[in-house]
Amino acid sequence: xxxxxxxxxxLHAYVDAELSDERRAEVEAFLAAQPEEARRxxxxxxxxxxxxxxxxPVLDESLPAKLLxxxxxxxxxxxxxxxxPRVDAKKRPFLARWSVQRIAAxxxxxxxxxxxxxxxxxxxxxxxxxxxxxxxxxxxxxxHVVYSPDIKRPVEFTADQEDQLVKWLSKRLGxxxxxxxxxxxxxxxxxxxxxxxxxxxxxxFMYQDSSGQRLTLYLSTENTGKRDAGFRFxxxxxxxVFYWVDGKFGYALSAGIDKGELARVATAVYxxxxxx
Amino acid sequence: MDSRTxxxxxxxxxxxxxxxxxxxxxxxxxxxxxxxRGWSRVAQWRPGSDLRAWLFGIMHNLRVDQLRRQGLNTQPxxxxxxxxxxxxxxxxxxxxxxxAAALARxxxxxxxxxxxxxxxxxxxxxxxxxxxxxxxxxxxxxxxGRERLRLLLDGRHPAAHLRVVR
Numbered sequence: 001x002x003x004x005x006x007x008x009x010x011l012h013a014y015v016d017a018e019l020s021d022e023r024r025a026e027v028e029a030f031l032a033a034q035p036e037e038a039r040r041x042x043x044x045x046x047x048x049x050x051x052x053x054x055x056x057p058v059l060d061e062s063l064p065a066k067l068l069x070x071x072x073x074x075x076x077x078x079x080x081x082x083x084x085p086r087v088d089a090k091k092r093p094f095l096a097r098w099s100v101q102r103i104a105a106x107x108x109x110x111x112x113x114x115x116x117x118x119x120x121x122x123x124x125x126x127x128x129x130x131x132x133x134x135x136x137x138x139x140x141x142x143x144h145v146v147y148s149p150d151i152k153r154p155v156e157f158t159a160d161q162e163d164q165l166v167k168w169l170s171k172r173l174g175x176x177x178x179x180x181x182x183x184x185x186x187x188x189x190x191x192x193x194x195x196x197x198x199x200x201x202x203x204x205f206m207y208q209d210s211s212g213q214r215l216t217l218y219l220s221t222e223n224t225g226k227r228d229a230g231f232r233f234x235x236x237x238x239x240x241v242f243y244w245v246d247g248k249f250g251y252a253l254s255a256g257i258d259k260g261e262l263a264r265v266a267t268a269v270y271x272x273x274x275x276x
Numbered sequence: 277m278d279s280r281t282x283x284x285x286x287x288x289x290x291x292x293x294x295x296x297x298x299x300x301x302x303x304x305x306x307x308x309x310x311x312x313r314g315w316s317r318v319a320q321w322r323p324g325s326d327l328r329a330w331l332f333g334i335m336h337n338l339r340v341d342q343l344r345r346q347g348l349n350t351q352p353x354x355x356x357x358x359x360x361x362x363x364x365x366x367x368x369x370x371x372x373x374x375x376a377a378a379l380a381r382x383x384x385x386x387x388x389x390x391x392x393x394x395x396x397x398x399x400x401x402x403x404x405x406x407x408x409x410x411x412x413x414x415x416x417x418x419x420x421g422r423e424r425l426r427l428l429l430d431g432r433h434p435a436a437h438l439r440v441v442r
Contacts (some may be wrong), residue, residue: 016393018400189381
């Protein structure tokens with residue numbers, strides 16, 4: 001029998017082979033007399049082994065390029081490095097991308113301070129220079145974060161004035177726009193509003209499900225890029241964003257819901273827009 | 277901290293991140309953020325000290341920041357069953373999807389300790405210093421986490437849960 005009482009800590013240390021030989025023998029003696037406890041520890045041992053088996057395959061996966069890049073020390077400052085984001089940088093959250101460039105170039109600190117201050121205040125002050133740096137997904141996420149938590153006035157026009165909303169936004173954007181119907185997915189239109197984009201007006205439509213979860217569709221007509229892009233995904237803090245470009249239109253769907261569900265909604269939005 | 281040693285740690289960082297957050301893309305983003313922060317603080321790393329523990333500590337802090345920022349409602353609801361590669365051995369009475377689901381239902385801090393023990397085989401002291409908590413806290417989280425996982429798995433019918441919802 002043991003000198004000292006066997007504690008819960010001893011039992012775990014037994015499972016994890018952290019005991020001295022002497023103590024282990026004492027725990028074993030204890031377990032021989034306590035079948036219930038022995039079964040419990042056996043379950044823990046099995047758990048531990050099962051967890052190891054479950055995640056073992058991850059070790060053999062090939063490493064994503066973006067991680068391989070980061071195994072290297074940040075590149076020395078050169079003009080190329082400061083001229084633009086690296087190839088894979090587009091996939092990164094805005095701030096992370098800037099932090100990389102800051103490390104790499106060590107020169108954008110003043111600018112970054114400006115961005116941080118801007119984010120910190122949650123205000124949109126679109127100086128030209130700032131606006132040029134703001135990608136669609138980021139603009140949409142900020143707009144989502146600013147307006148969707150608003151209980152009293154999340155939108156300028158509510159859904160019961162949908163006709164007026166559509167007319168007004170179409171006029172302001174200079175092109176016919178209308179909110180897709182997401183009722184089949186459980187999201188009802190609450191309304192919409194007009195917002196300043198990079199160089200002009202953009203529209204935001206807001207939806208809500210029965211639990212109060214809100215989702216916003218950000219619609220810009222400012223795209224001047226040459227190519228249409230497929231679905232792209234960005235994580236902006238707590239907000240997930242799917243966005244895509246179709247001609248002059250840029251669409252971004254934002255919500256604090258998981259990627260899978262958001263993808264489902266984004267697909268539905270895309271399909272409806274295609275049919276129009 | 278050089279690229280060769282980082283490369284050697286990458287698979288383990290990814291494995292831990294995957295086990296913590298479930299979703300592959302989210303996990304890799306976490307690893308990416310960890311490396312970026314690591315490089316930006318490389319001056320704070322003492323050569324000769326344990327690089328892995330240092331990186332795991334950074335990842336842990338990032339994760340804490342992340343959860344604090346996003347509250348609890350933005351946990352990935354992905355079908356972790358499809359993300360988690362894997363077949364357990366046949367003798368295993370635990371169904372893989374059950375295990376992943378049960379793991380996801382543990383409180384974050386218990387999951388972290390459980391995984392550092394199981395996957396990283398860290399000692400209790402190493403875990404305490406990695407997570408920045410007293411070793412007594414490590415033990416209580418380990419104890420509660422293991423028991424909770426056991427109950428979750430016992431209460432389940434194997435193979436009944438193909439989708440993970442948390």
